[in-house]
Amino acid sequence: MSAQANTVEDRMNGLECPTVPSPEQWAWLQTFQLDDEAQEAALRGGTQYVAVKAHVVGKDDKSGYYRHAHLLESICRLNAQFAATGLYFYLDLPIAYHNNALWWDQSFSDGFGMIIANNVPNALNVYYVGSIENGGIAGYYSPGADGVVMYNSAASPGSNTLAHEFGHFFSLPHTFYGWEGGDPPPISQQERVDGSNCNTAADGFCDTPPDYAYYRWSCPAAGPFTDPAGTSFEVVDSFFMSYGGNGCRDRFSPQQSAAMRANLNGPHAAVEGFIEPFFPAGYDSSRLLKPLDGSVLVPPIGQRFAWTSVQDAVGYHVTVSYTSLFSAVAEEAIVQDTFWTALRLPEDRKLHWKVKPIFEGNTCEPYSGAFSFTTGLIAPPPTGLEEQVLAAVQVFPNPATAGSALRLDAPLHGIWTATWTDALGRQVLVQEQQLDGASASRWKSPLLPAWYVVQWRSPSGESFRQPVLLR
Ligand SMILES: [Zn+2]
Incomplete structure (x- = not known):
């Protein structure tokens, strides 16, 4: 030998x-x-x-x-x-x-x-x-x-x-x-x-x-x-x-x-x-929801992964890998929900993810199909905004149609600027608006379907970012 x-x-x-x-x-x-x-x-x-x-x-x-x-x-x-x-x-x-x-x-x-x-x-x-x-x-x-x-x-x-x-x-x-x-x-x-x-x-x-x-x-x-x-x-x-x-x-x-x-x-x-092991004869495995296949600029810290539930599953194994054969794991977890938040993904890497339902007493089941995505750089933490304000910020719809108006619901005051940056780091659209803290505001979006990161900034230095997919 x-x-x-x-x-x-x-x-x-x-x-x-x-x-x-x-x-x-x-x-x-x-x-x-x-x-x-x-x-x-x-x-x-x-x-x-x-x-x-x-x-x-x-x-x-x-x-x-x-x-x-x-x-x-x-x-x-x-x-x-x-x-x-x-x-x-x-x-x-x-x-x-x-x-x-x-x-x-x-x-x-x-x-x-x-x-x-x-x-x-x-x-x-x-x-x-x-x-x-x-x-x-x-x-x-x-x-x-x-x-x-x-x-x-x-x-x-x-x-x-x-x-x-x-x-x-x-x-x-x-x-x-x-x-x-x-x-x-x-x-x-x-x-x-x-x-x-x-x-x-x-x-x-x-x-x-x-x-x-x-x-x-x-x-x-x-x-x-x-x-x-x-x-x-x-x-x-x-x-x-x-x-x-x-x-x-x-x-x-x-x-x-x-x-x-x-x-x-x-x-x-x-x-x-005392359990009753469950071996389903056939079932539809989890469908992966988020991040979508082919996503780019996915935040390495804080990205929420979501998938559809499978009837009678008691848990899920979600795994993110460097390779399409899942031989090198970037981050993974066994959770009892149909979502999970990644906290330790590498920056600027193509990655693959999949999910496997776990039934009572049964760990032998196969995995879902896999999606791939690419991470962006670790975002600077939002500045100047209190956590409860940030938690109330919502962007609709996402994904959105390229060129359509995007709605921002946020308790913000004063003049704010939105800057759209594409996957190559180019600033493709900048727009300024007065916000009154109550009603929703509407923002223009670029005409080209792609992944973008939109950064909103106030003159006093407050800021937050949101990845948006235009289709
Ligand atoms: Zn022994």
Whole structure:
């Protein structure tokens, strides 16, 4: 394999998850594993729902967030990975955002404080951060603080790390339990191929065969290893709780599934949620309203994005990207309204945006079509006008017909000048009028259909701007 073939995913496979059960969790699991009736009971019953509270951690300047498209896609994939267990995960909206440099690039002790400070009750809390212990850790579950932490770069939707960490949350040890760190455990704790000590050695599950591979291994196998009886074996069964490569880890064993369900009905009963997942057979996706396709001079700060609502949607993912494939995100959000205000778009850039409805329990739906637009420069803040006056300013209609009169409703007094500037920065029309503070005023517009920015100014230096589209 050439060096170029080493994808990010390959390198992520080298990262570790240091989670081991707490003494309390371990004691609960061992009691469960020796109770055949409890194991059978745990596998009965239908689907059980788990509320997931996603915490997206950014740096102090609100950069470095986990990509929301990845969050939605990974929850969708998680439900496929857990399908055989009867557990179903759904996002408990809204997303929680935290901007804290210490949590974004965190040590375990920073992470412990972060979880304690921010966990919400009645949900499985998962935190997405920029780095854990200098980038060496893919993710972990903290039994003490009861939260999962994910390293953004190891949390791509193609990764199995989230399934692995949620396994830990619901009490599962690694299949190579006891070998973490690489030192062999005592002979009695080394699981034998013949199954004679499967209940008391390693992870205590008799349907997960011996696994001594404490390092990241690639498909199809790790080994060979030799058990205390001298029997040679390879690790071939690719459980999510092993350190096998992403390409082959694909299941939980029936006993692991039973333990997770019992944990949800026992120590972690608080995270069970009650929803009715909604998978519409067909629907009209959101139609994008504002900014219009091809808009120019869109304000980088304060532009309101709007789209049509979709029946039964509980939220929307709105994303603005540098590229038409949406591979590099400029700004995004998951909101419960049909509008959102961008606050951090770059100046003078062509950008693309689209929206995806989110239904109850369902993050698998496709996106709307995309619009593109170009931002202008960051406008100087309005000067001399109080906020309530500015909020009362209205321009009708917008878009307007080129050459027609534009109406300005604004509580302004004195002589005001309107200056129309086109996308190339040319002043194409200047008009002066006396305003009386009450009635609407009418203003001429240029004859050429295009995007303009109109700036109104008073002689005393008060001013405000408004983008206007003439068609
Ligand atoms: Zn682990």
